[in-house]
Amino acid sequence: MRRSRRARSALLGAQQPGGRAADRGDARRGGDAVTDLTVSVVVVSRGRPDALARCIAGIVRLHYPSFEIVVVADRPGRRKLDTLPDVFNRIKIVACDEANISVARNLGIAHAAGEIVAFIDDDAVPEPLWLDHLVQGFGDPRVEAATGYVIGPDGINFQHRITEARPDGTGRPIRTDGKTIRLLQPSEDGAIKTEGTNMAFRRDTLLELGGFDPVFRFYLDETDLDMRVALAGGITAAAPLAQVHHAMAGSAQRRDDRVPSSLTDVGRSLAVFVRRYLSDGEWARAGRAERQRRRKSLISHMVAGRIEPRDVRRILSTFDAGWSEGSKLEPDPIPLLRSEDAEFLGFRASVRQPGHRIVAGRTWQSREKHADALRLAEQGWTVTLFLISPTSRPHHAAYANKMYWCQRGGLFGRSTRQEPHRRSWRFDARIRAEQLRLSPVRGSPPAEVDKH
Template identity: 45%
Template sequence: MTQPAVSVIVVSKGRGKSLALTLTGLIRQLYAPYEIIVVADAEGISTVKAMWLEDKVKAVPFADPNISLARNIGVSVAAGEVIAFLDDDAVPEPTWLTHLTAPFNDPQVSAVGGYVIGRNGISFQWTARAIDYAAREVALDVEGDRPVALTPPRGQAVKTEGTNMAFRRSDLVQVGGFDPAYHFYLDDADLNMRLAKAGRVTAIAPLAQVHHAFAPSPRRGADRVPKDLYEIGASLQVYLRRHCPEAERAAVIDQFRADQQARLIRHLVTGGLEPRDVTRLRNRLDEGLAAGLGRVLYRLPELPHPSEPFLPFESRATQPGTVIAGRWFEARRLRDRAARRAERGEITSLFLFSPNTLFHTVKMTPQGVWEQRGGLWGRSLRSDPIFRPTTFRRRMLREIARVAKVRGIPRDN
């Protein structure tokens, strides 16, 4: 079956190093045809140039701190039938686009969301969720790894995560794209709600997976300690004005304040914040809530046709997944070997086992190698036993089986 042409939009601001890793994964997709659009500040545009991608991707300068506007600008030059979104602190698995676009074979599907993996490279940060008119989230039960189209109850929408989502272009532009009143936070949820109200269908694709690092920003540190709560307050207020009955808004805001206070106290207890920080952040939240009341809620017009033709990217991934595995003391030699294979266009997974029970972690290296490290008897899935006797070969085969579908590793590997 023919795969749809996909435009992948990455918005970046102040994260040149992180963007480079995002692009390292994105230029190695086992998919065709796709184009890459980077909407970024000067630092991000410089990163595109430093990676010799300037003539191969659509790089659009934009430095305003408004992710909704930035995404709409990306849509304005996106010529794909499907438009996918990826954050600049995320790295996609090589089969990401293959799995993310598969549900669009059903003409009823307008949007698709995938699963998001957290910092350890193994545990899921987000899977399937719904969100309601008061921005309350609830987990959705999705069994197995096959894509599934979901229809939540009235007043809810299937939640697609901003760092791993795709939309049929015709449906996205018809509902007006992203609402610029959301500078940050709930911008994707608002779009989900508008699509649900319009009767559109959203699917979840469990094997469409990206790794999300939570890079630092003006709003939070690398340790996820908040630096500013202004924009989440403003965006919540906008969301409630758009979707929540007026009589219920005060109660929702009171609960949100209580939840944020509890979050701040947790960081205070662990040493991430000082008492004066808690007071400042609480005040900033209230300022944001007040500002959200003053933001103009425009009727969102249909977005225009793309201003540029499709620019197909020739993926650096020219061969299916390959595996290298060894002991910790072989790491230097095996890393060099893996880097050479990645340079040749092989999707390379490197497994390094040490003689202990250390938990496993996974990351993509700057050379484009998927490296997994941990104890031979240690946990990979955090639900595993702390200690599981095994041989080197059995452990290697078990870890290969765990990632084969998303890494593009042939079954006979």
């Protein structure tokens, strides 16, 4: 796979003008879905056992026919897994008590046996057709990596789409139509960014490149790997319909309200990253620019009342400390990635019925409709429950009871940000519109819809 950028350009054609990412076309057209590739789904978890249980509850209901689950977790996470009957003795559990996401992900790769290794964070839940869309691009042998869209905490609108990573640690958006899988080549000095909570790589590529560099304990770990994939000549498949819901739960780095607890690892990783990919005269400028962006973000949190003025200075000082440490580091060469030659532990998903069942009702029917949705989910269906009020309240969605999806909002309220704030709807028409929006990521429902 290893090719210089010059060789890669000769193989794939000239760069797009203006230094933009080049589009190498659609993924396979007209053929069957790529379902013969085995996939290892790796979940790294530290300090969030309840979030991990919710994530696993979503993974076990994926539609993809051939995947295994590899969980790399600390002691609380491993104990939580022992209490989940759906996965007991059916998944691979790897111990990791070190606070280093690159080390943990490399352990997951070492125990993975799938041809494709997919990654999702422990505070995320995948849509049922996530793997079907994410793996599709690998039908083209040039594709070494894939990524998709990330849905934010409201359960509907996107937090991340497709981005080109720059050598200064920033990114710039790449336009897609939101549906078609595109095969993308980065500009000469960039990479197609994979989102850490929604990405996949060929296992052979990960082993060849050494996986994730342990010098990145947190932040820019996947971006560094993306840069190495680009340098080696790999193409990345951008799959907009490969979607995961990211709750952004609290961690050692940030609180539940997204206020950073510490920016030490951010500053440290950024310093290592820009020193690796920028010239000496450029990397200090990149550090100053990122510090200013972080300062503006902290001031926004202060204005919102989440932190006090003294917290702005205190948290910024942790960025400075991390930057200072990273500026002095002389990272070791990326170590060879160890492989355990593990056997593939195929997981038989909990979804046993084809299609996507819709349960819809008014908010005052909540108890009855939740019971209906739970009953169908226990029968093995993918289920979405809609609870609609006679208002203009915006919609939000969540994974309810770790079994089915629940979307709430007003009959006249918008679901996506692209819609008007208020629009006249009949109940049946609104449910059909929402079902049509969700079908590409959850599947099409049978003819009947359970609504009253």
